[in-house]
Amino acid sequence: MDCIAIAVPNAASLSNAKFDGEREWSDLLPDILHLVSKRLPDLCDFFRFRAVCKNWHSESPVSDPPPQLPWLLTRPTSFENQLQFYSLSHDKFLTLSVPESHGMELMGPSQKYVFASDQACSSLMLINPLTGEEVPLPSIDLDWCFPISTSLNCDGYVSICGGKTESKIQTLGLCRPGDNNWTVIRKALEGCLMIYSRGMYYVYSPKTGITEAVDVTSGVVIATISPPPTKLSCLVESCGELLGIFCDHRSLNDPECNIYRLVYEDKFGKWVQISSIGDQILFIDGGQGLSISARGSIESERNCIFYLGSHELIKFDGVTTTYYLAKYDIEARSWEKKSLPSMEKPGWFLPNQYH
Known part of the structure; x- marks a missing residue:
């Protein structure tokens, strides 16, 4: 291939050059x-x-x-129209006025849109707290409900779990924004971990260790997956794959973290233990979580898991809850724990959607 010579002006010629003005x-x-x-x-x-x-x-x-680490979203008790976002990178709060969230309970983890519900589940919607955009969802005859995946799945669905106060049977609901009704199935789910992924509900029972793959329209169990070697404490989708995780972040001196990937061989699924999540970062809150790709300024956090945990302190005037962050470096097999400032029921919020 022929080379092309490029003439580069020296410093002297640049200093003598005349410019029309500063840009x-x-x-x-x-x-x-x-x-x-x-x-x-x-x-x-x-x-x-x-x-x-x-x-x-x-x-x-x-x-x-x-690209950035997710924020922790919280609502100050005394400000119904305001939301606070805690930045892990800067260790600071950002407060925004979001009138659309007035009177609504916000639930996550969420990406771009936060799942919002009034007390009676009669008003359900997705809210983008940065733009104020509202996406209305159908109402549903339940006493309580919460999202079981990040608020808007990659295929455009919203999935929830809910129930009636006096019933032992719970409801799994699925819809797309614009639908008039939820597609529902009813099932005994108390104590189970649940997630919606690619047209299926995956329900893990800590009592039996069995995971059921349930068809979202018929409620028929398509596959029954045998228990993994250890119990699971969280289900999360990462890069289109379903991960089951058990981590004991209470014992920082004796790290224990087991990560399993659900794989199918001849239509029979099984949990296979893995030693790395590659360039992904997981953010866990209870039995749910979200996964993002480590790019740009957050590359140093690749192959790590962030857990949002809490402590309850009983006092004479009631119970005080404090929150902390536990970070697990999968390659180094080490925990790092950080106290968080005072918050009201924080949850993970990722302003943009990328994986």
Whole structure:
């Protein structure tokens, strides 16, 4: 291949060059602005970047933020219209006014949209707390419900679990925004871990260790998966695969964390233990979680699991709950624990959707 010679001016010629004038920061090319905005390590920086001028604002839309660690979403008790987002990267709170969330309970983990419900489940919706966008969902005759996957699945479905106060039978519901009704099946699910993935409900029973793959329309059990070698404490989808996880983050000096992937051979599923999740990062809250790809400024957190945990302290005036973060480095097999500032029922929130 022929080489091409490029003449590069030396420093002397540059110093003698005449310029028409200094270039304004607001006139930076859109491609350069985009590259800069995607390198910002935290959304707080991203919002400050957008606020510099109209040009920077238009070239860095909220719908395309930089890769980052999820925030912890919480609502201050005294501010019904306001939400707080705690940044792990900056160890700071960002407070936003979200009138659309007034009177609603917000539940996660969630990506981009937060699942919101009133006390009677008569008003259900998805809310984007950064833009104020509302996505209405059908009402459902339940006394309580919560999402069993991240709030809007990659195939556009919302999945919930709920029930009646006096009943031992729970309801699994599935719908797409715009549907008039939920597709429901009813099943005894007390104490089970549940997740919706690719047209199936996966229900794990800690009592038996068995996982059932349930058809979402008929309620028929399509497959019964034998117990993994150890119990599971969480089900999470990562890169299109279903992972079962058991981690004991209470004993930091004696790390125990087992990760299993559900694989199918001749239509029979089984849990296979794995030693790495590659470039993924898992964020767990109770029996649920979300997975993101470690890119850009968060590459150093690859192959790690973040657990949101809590402690309850009984006092004379009631029970006080404090929260902490436990990070497990899978390769190093080590735990790191961090106390969190005072929050009200925090949950994971990822402003953008990427895997």
